[in-house]
Amino acid sequence: MDVKIKPVTPFDGQKPGTSGLRKKTRVFMEPGYLEAFVQSIFNAIGGCEGKTLIVGGDGRFFNAEAIQTILRMAAANGAARCIVGQGGLLSTPAASNLIRQRGTDGGLILSASHNPGGIDEDFGLKYNISNGGPAPESVTAAIFDQTKTLSDYKTLEAPDLDLTALGEGKLGGMVVEIVDPVTDYAALMETLFDFDAIRALLTSGFTMKFDAMHAVTGPYAKTILEGTLGAPAGTVLNGEPSVDFGKGHPDPNPIWAKPLVDMVMAADGPDFAAASDGDGDRNMILGKGVYVTPSDSLAVLAANAHLAPGYARGLAGVARSMPTSRAADRVAEKLGIDAYETPTGWKFFGNLLDAGKATLCGEESAGTGSDHVREKDGLWAVLLWLNVLAVRKMSVAEILMDHWKTYGRDYYSRHDYEAVDAGVANAIMDDLKAIETLPEGIEKIDSFSYTDPVDGSVSENQGMRVYFDGGARAVMRLSGTGTEGATIRLYLEQYTPADGDLGIETQEALTPLVRAIDALTGLKTRSGRDGPDVMT
Known part of the structure; x- marks a missing residue:
């Protein structure tokens, strides 16, 4: 089988988030879209020559077809072996386990996690590194850089493989091993x-x-x-x-x-x-x-x-x-x-x-x-x-x-305001960050920054924290897991010591905190909502 090098024009917006790239399924199905992102992954990890990769996903719409594309591209890019869950299925933790257990170079996991599936719903793809975990920011940044300059991708012109039969087969010079997704x-x-x-x-x-x-x-x-x-x-x-x-x-x-x-x-x-x-x-x-x-x-x-x-x-x-x-x-x-x-x-x-x-x-x-x-x-x-x-x-x-x-008990709830206009959502966050004079009853407002204690890397602007007198806390951040608009997530926490009232209904216990954060940010009015779309 000959390797085919096919031209492709970079697609805007292929920046991986905290869990890879998530878009509407029809976007991933656009000619060249999946191929461009997969080739960008391969380029960003130094190529596939001689490497072993895990491939599998959650079985959502387009999962099976996407795996066939990935396998053809992995073979064309010189991978030595791909280990695939039977029927294309692998839970994310099972894929992580296989990466670690088999000592592979990494894995491609096809999932949009908890998002709905279907041709008009969501699809996703992420790369996990050799420790079995999601790619760190240095790798996702390299992938994004590749997506902006990519001019072609490599593939084989070959028929689809039977992913239901356990055992080994060949695709070009690459071994494809189909394993039971559950056993290990x-x-x-x-x-x-x-x-x-x-x-x-x-x-x-x-x-x-x-x-x-x-x-x-x-x-x-x-x-x-x-x-x-x-x-x-x-x-x-x-x-x-x-x-x-x-x-x-x-x-x-x-x-x-x-x-x-x-x-x-x-x-x-x-x-x-x-x-x-x-x-x-x-x-x-x-x-x-x-x-x-x-x-x-x-x-x-x-x-x-x-x-x-x-x-x-x-x-x-x-x-x-x-x-x-x-x-x-x-x-x-x-x-x-x-x-x-x-x-x-x-x-x-x-x-x-x-x-x-x-x-x-x-x-x-x-x-x-x-x-x-x-x-x-x-x-x-x-x-x-x-x-x-x-x-x-x-x-x-x-x-x-x-x-x-x-x-003691931390009364806790998350309130999601979904598909909010991105401009409005960003303005709410910017205004919260710009507050200089603290209103009465608030001890501190800060933007969370994290310094990794192992490698010293710094991640800034990870969400706004508001600390209230008496031990209450509210966190507000924009979520990266949706595919439309912006999701504002508000996290509310009220601590009650072990000798306090531990049996209050959660939302009742958090009502004063909800009012306080709304007064501070104007969240409901500015988002055009009477309340959160989802409350957990």
């Missing part, structure tokens, strides 16, 4: 958790439901929960991956997973429930009658991780994204370990994990993980929760209340 990941989970204890719990009358949201974790959850751990058939809901996620929104939060929330809030609901997102890296945790915020989940897991065999040695440290509540910091202080505050984006945890400075990491946007991979991991979080429940023999609600009585 499931084996890793068994080294971290007490599967005997979890199996005993799941077969003791304890009831649970896991909503895979028609996304990639369905096969993983069925194999591990219903297979290895013996949970009853039907424990996994919506377990068949779909190109449009069953026409749903694969974001595991109380809004988009409302049927699961309604189920667990009912008097006859299951003892435990969980959900994961499009590519399997996010999670939602619920107990009978209670929703666990991601911030609280990170803190509870940090306090109890030693109950799982893989973490019996203790934690080196805990890291959280800046908008995430400070609940995990309070656990770290009691444990006598370091707590790190990073910008949003899992790539910022990579150096801490590689250097052994942190063991558990988490973000308020439903992402939790550890040093077992270099991505957040939805099913991992569910299994750690099950391990804790099996050992402590308490309900989720009891564990939460015990935690708050020990550390």
